[in-house]
Amino acid sequence: MWLFRQLLRLYPAGFRAEYGTAIEQQFREEWATQPRLFLLLQALSELLLLWPQLTWAEFTQDAKYCWRTWRKRTLVTLLAVLSLGMAIGVSTGVYSVIDSLLYRSLPFREPDRLVHFRSYFAPAFEGRASLLAWKTDHNFLSDVALFSATELNLTTQSSSLRVKTVETTANFFTLLGTPLHIGRAFLPDEELKGKTNVAVISHGLYQQAFGGDARVLGQKIILNQQPFTVVGIAAPSFDYPDNAAIWLPTAFDQDRIQKSGVNSTYTMARLKDGLSFAAATSAFEAVASRKKNYGFPAAGEAYKPRMLSLRDEITVEYRDAVWILFAGVAAVLLIACANLSHLLLSRFAERESEFRIRAWLGAGTSRIHQQILTECILLSLAAGLIGLAFAWLTIKIGTHYYPPQFAFQRYEILEGRVLLFTFAVSMICGLCFSLAPLLLRREGRSRWTPRLRLSLLAVQICLSALLTLNSLSLGRSLLDLYKVDLGYKTEQIHTATISTAATTRSDSTNLYCEQVMEAIQRLPGVEAVGAIDFLPLSAKSFMAGIYKVQTKTEPELAIHLAITPGFLSTVGAQLVAGRDFTAADRLKSNEVAIVNESFARLDGGIDKILGRKLKMSKTFGDQGPGPTVIGVIKDFRFAGPAEGSNATVIRPFAQKPQNFFTLTVRSKRGTPDLSGLIHSTLNSLDPKIPVYDVLTFTERLNRALARPNFFSLVLFFFGAFSLLLTLIHGYSLCAQMLEQRRREMGIRSALGATPSELRWLILRNLLPAVVTGLAAAFLLSTWAASFLVVFVSSISTPPTEWRATVVAILAATAAASIWLKTRSLLKLSPAETLRAD
Amino acid sequence: MPESKDLSPLAFHLLLSLLQGERHGYALKREILARTQNKLNPGPSLLYGNINRLLEQGLIEESEERPDPHLDDQRRRYYRITPDGIAAAQAEAQRMQTLVKLAGAYVAL
Incomplete structure (x- = not known):
């Protein structure tokens, strides 16, 4: 009988309330006369048969009732659904980013067996035999490939494009295990010098430059x-790696193509079957410790050889950032849930008499609870549906400010896992905010309602104050970054990059550079012109x-730059x-050189270094005497405001x-934009020399700060949105308190209490929640700020007086x-109040 | 009125039993067992599931009358057939009759 009673409990509440007793009574009568196992099996099969029909029938009944109830309070319902929808939508959007960046399967065969090496060993520079020997040393690898990414000019019959090109070994595609769309991958011999004249192109390039015409196969x-x-x-x-559009098997024949800039060669490999990543890591560390000069001995721990899984290598840059964003989103979601909880507590409290009537008419407690649960879940599912629109908007913004690194990481909403996430979040939200009304409807617990409401308010205030404080800290650090002294100016400066690689000017770049500078200097509105090989803020x-310096026994790594006269003043x-x-x-x-203050400090100080010859390290062979120092410049930040300055x-x-x-071209104040003029002048000098990235220096600075900018914006939005939700919560709680205590206020007023005293009474009830929430936020803000370092490395913990001011402002606003x-x-x-009562 | 095709065999039997007069759930079951020589043996859940459905369709209704407490359990709920229920049972019987006639042209009955 016990088992049957448990089975009976699984029926929907309405059916149970209506027929539970009759069914049990009949079952008991049959229990005495019929085979018991048969009866239990029959009960189970009937449950499986009836449950879906009965549940659906009750659900549709509840849904219709819910629709009628909520339609009467359209504005409140709409606001509730919209705010929760926004929170669910933004979380879905951020989850979609997380899913595509961190969890979507990589387009490689058994991607977890692929590894990437971060080290400066040199098999690539010594040829194929050296790589094979290296592979033999690392016997835990089944195959090894090299690659380096660069940008080249692609000339087709109809156009000229600058395309991302990857120079690899012939086994690149077979090692990754990625089948080609059409055609074939490289043959093993095609990496040998003289045979490297083959290419694989990306699907995007095939569509864009060749109109998707398969006859491109075999074309030159x-x-x-x-x-x-x-x-x-x-x-x-x-499009791996580096959004590649073309792959060439020229890893051992890199001199074949003249290129601009520095292209690092990387190594990746596939682990042997059956070997775990942990075992492979220890095997790699054993090899690295056995070999001398394995890595970059001068550069310390940061340049130590390391083996990373390919997935980690692809995701390491943004993993922490997206998770912290997600935490922000979760906080907003919690706040939205707390708001809805409060709203529903009020709504269900107002409907208590309706529930009592229904109970008298025969609806059991569980039937009423089922109704409440259905209402909450329907509300959150509606919010989830609306959330999909917000999620779409979120990924549009995300794609703009935080574009995925590879085509296979495109952010998507209509994807199984993302939709499941939205559904799950909606259901969990529904269950979360239905919990409070359900628990408080139990006998004797209604006295907890005010306390619970105040606790919800305190949690909300704490979370939203934390978000606001952190968004302000991030914003402050961002503003500091804009104000930071870079060591150079970015205003009124136009820039354009010119590559003479593989052109008629490649052997006379310096001469061409001088011609360009002369031509630009003659343009109206130009004040100064200079040129540099690797422009700060833009060079990847x-x-x-490596230099021997006076203050250290270990040689020191220094950035090498080359500039024209006039660059510094420009x-x-x-x-x-x-x-x-x-x-x-x-x-x-x-041979002469100018060093910056950081280098001068390392090598004897500013006064002593002038006129001295720099000493190059012999680590990589004798490099001869260095240039004579003729000047020292102030430190400058090569990689951008968030980074320090290097020697x-x-x-x-x-x-x-x-x-x-x-x-670099500095224009006179008030001169209109010179970009077009600079571009046309450079084209008229020699149309065959490619010119690209014609941008102002400020635009390059903004690009460097795009991500911190985006994160500040997002956190500020979270802070403002949650603060708004919290204020609405506080305001409505206050309204409700006034309504509930109207009679008491009337009596107090009749007994001589002044309006100010009555207002103070309400304030005194709500203030503890406000103060507790803000105090918790104040204490937690230092800890929370420590996570923001992944957005802006220079972020510092907000000073106490600053936090206190923000908290005081929030308290005063509340x-x-x-x-x-x-x-x-x-x-x-x-009189009126008491009469109305 | 619902179409006769909506009636399950059990629902049809319930209507047939109620055509004889008011019955409570367990009595309905016993009658069905007797009528079908135990071939149709619904458990209590299925029985009340079908009763619930017939009530929703308006083919039966709950009777307010109760027998003498000395004769029967007061907690039992009695049901009676409605005019719609009678029409539905007739329509179902008609449908079956037509079907049997139709089948007679193909198989020996």
Whole structure:
């Protein structure tokens, strides 16, 4: 019988309330006369048969009732659904970003067996035999591939494009295990010098440049003036690494193509079958500790050789950031739930008499609870549906400010896992905010209602104050970043990058650079012109040299830059000692250098370093005596305002010419935008020389700060939104309190209490919740701010007085809003109140 | 009035039993068992599930009258057939008759 009773409990509440007793009674009668096992099995099969029909029938009945009830309070319902929808939508959007960046399966065969090496060993520079020997040493690997990414000029019959190109070993596609869309991957011999004239192109390029015409297979394309035959087209979502558009098997034949800039070669590999990543890591560490000069001995721990799983390598940059964003979203979601909880508590309290009538008419407690639960879940499912629209908006903004690194990481909403997440969050929210009304409807617990409401308010205030405080900290740090002294100016400066690689000017870049500067200098509105090889704020890579310095026994790594005379004055870099380069510092004159303060400090100080020859380290072979220092400039931040300044050695462009440079042009104040004029002048000088990234220096600074900017904006939105929700909560709680205590207020007023005393009474009830929430936020804000370091590395814990001011402002706002709401007490007429009662 | 095709065999039997007069749930079951020589043996849940459905469709209704407490359990609930229920039972019987006639042209009855 016990088992049967449990089965009976599984029926929907309405059916149980109506027929439970009759069914049990009949079952008991049959229990005595019929085989018991048969009866139990029959009861089970009937439950399975009837449950869906009965549940659906009761659900539709509840849903219709819910629709009628909520329609009477359209505005309140709409506000509740919209605020929760917004919170669910933003969480779904952020989850979609997390899902696509961190969890979507990579378009490779058994991606968890792929590893990436971060080290500076040199098999790539010593050829194929060296790589094979390296692989033999690392016997836990089944295959190894090299790759380096660069940008090249692609010339087709109809156009010229600058495309991301990857130079790899021939086994690249087979190692990754990615099938091609059409055509074939590279053959093993095609990585040998003289046979490397084949290329695989991306599906995007195939569509964009060749109109999706499969006849491109077998056609020749020209990359930096070198011909290659297209043998394959990659799968549609494949653009690894670095959004590649073309792959060439030239890893051991890199000299074949003239290129601009520095291209690092990376190593990736596939682990042997059956070997775990942990076992492979210890095997790798054993090899690394056994070998001398494995890595970059001068550069310390940061450059220690490391083996990462390919997934970690792809996601390491933004994993923490998206999780913290998600925590912010979760806080907003909690606040929205607390708001709805409060709203529903009030709504169900108002409907208590209706529930009593229904109970008298025979509806059991569980039937009423089922109704409440259905209402809550329907409300949150509706919010979930609306949330999908907000989620779509969120991923649009996310794609704009935080674009995915690869095509296969495109943010999507209509994807199984993301939709499941939305559904689950909606259901959980529904259950969460139905919990309070359900629990408090139990006998004897209604006295907890005010306490629970005040606790909800305190939690809300704490969370929203934390979000606000953190968004303000982040915003403050961002503003500081804009104000930080970069060591150069970005205003009124235009920039354009020029590459002479594989052009008729590649051997005379310095001469071309001088011609360009002369032509630009003649333009109206131009005040100063200079050029540099790796422009601060924009260069993804740079050259470096290792120097022996006086203050350290270990050699020191320094950034190498090359500039033309006039560059320092164009960008406003300040010379603190010595002189700038002049036209006399040419290729065959004495080798000279300017260093920055950081380098000068390492090598004896500003006064002593002038006139001294720099000593290059012999780690990578004897490099001969270094250049003579002729000047010292103020420190500058090469990688951007969030990064510090590194020791830097600057050489004259004439003495260290590259086959590319970035032009910097300072315009006179009030001059209109010169970008178009600069572009046309450069094109008229030599139309075959590619010019790209014609941007103002300020635009480059904004690009460097785009992500911190985005995060500040998002957190500020979270803070403002949650604060708004909290104020609405506080305001409505106050309104409700006034309504409930109207009679008491009337009596107090009749007994001589002044309106101010009555207002103070209400304020005194609500203030503890406000104060507790804000105090908790004040204490937790330091801890919470420590997580924000992933957005802006220079962020500091907000000072106490600053936090206290923000908390005081929030407290004053809350008190003012409560005080404002209680102004109706001023008009309170005791006689009318008591008569109405 | 609902179409006769909505009636399950059990619902049809319930209507047939109620055509004889008011009955409570367990009595309905006993009558069905007797009429079908135990071939149709609904458990209590299925029985009341069908009663619930017939009530919702308006084919039966709950009777207010109760027998003498000495003769029967006061907690038992009695049901009676409505005019719609009678019409539905007739329509179902008609449908079956037509079906049997139709089948007679193909198989020996």
